[in-house]
Amino acid sequence: MILINPSIKLITVLIIALEISFTQSIITNILIVLIGLLYLLINNKITWNTLLILLLAIIPAVGIFMSQNMYGTAAMGNILVTRLYAYITLGLTFTKTTTIQELGLSLEQNLKMPTKFVYGFMGGFNLINYIKQDIADIKQAAHFRNINLHFWSPSLYFKAILSAIRYSELLSEGMESHGFSEQAYRTHYKKIALNKSDYFKATFILLILQISIVFI
DSSP states (O other), X not given: OOXXXXXXXXXXXXXXXXXXXXXXXXXXXXXXXXXXXXXXXXXXXXXXXXXXXXXXXXXXXXXXHHHHHHHSOHHHHHHHHXXXXXXXXXXHHHHTTOOHHHHHHHHHHTSOOOHHHHHHHHHHHHTHHHHHHHHHHHHHHHHHXXXXXXXXXXXXXXXXXXXXXXXXXXXXXXXXXXXXXXXXXXXXXXXXXXXXXXXXXXXXXXXXXXXXXXXX
């Protein structure tokens, strides 16, 4: 497995995404897609979900290409389609190889982000499964009353928002009861290392990007 610090990986992905937004290089976009897929393959992260996301991306890709053919140029259509897949591959490369916990701990330990923000961010993601279960319970309870709640039903979203607020309050109370304090010194069960090799890997990736933009 090719390892790189989560914070450095996030910054690298954001820089690449920002740079290709201002360039019109089809080869660069294709190169990003190929390298990203190769990275996922090496790390054994090519799953059916990954393939499904890439397959579903054909729908907006076809729409973009057709609109550019009708109101723009075919060349710009090719650029936008390959850029779309480059964005998707960058997102998959990061999300498939980095967990929320690793990212949160890295942001706190390596980038010195406020502890309150990081732990609130991690807690919010960890509550998603509980909120999903609450939504399922709400729909089932409504079904027992002969009421069908669909994903477009306003009452379902209102009750889901109330559930999220309740869980956020419980999270806040739980953090306070465990003595959480933003100003207090904290030890870490899991330390996220930030090595010189991480900077080298990020620099090497960005260097390849610059070469592909300028010389290819």
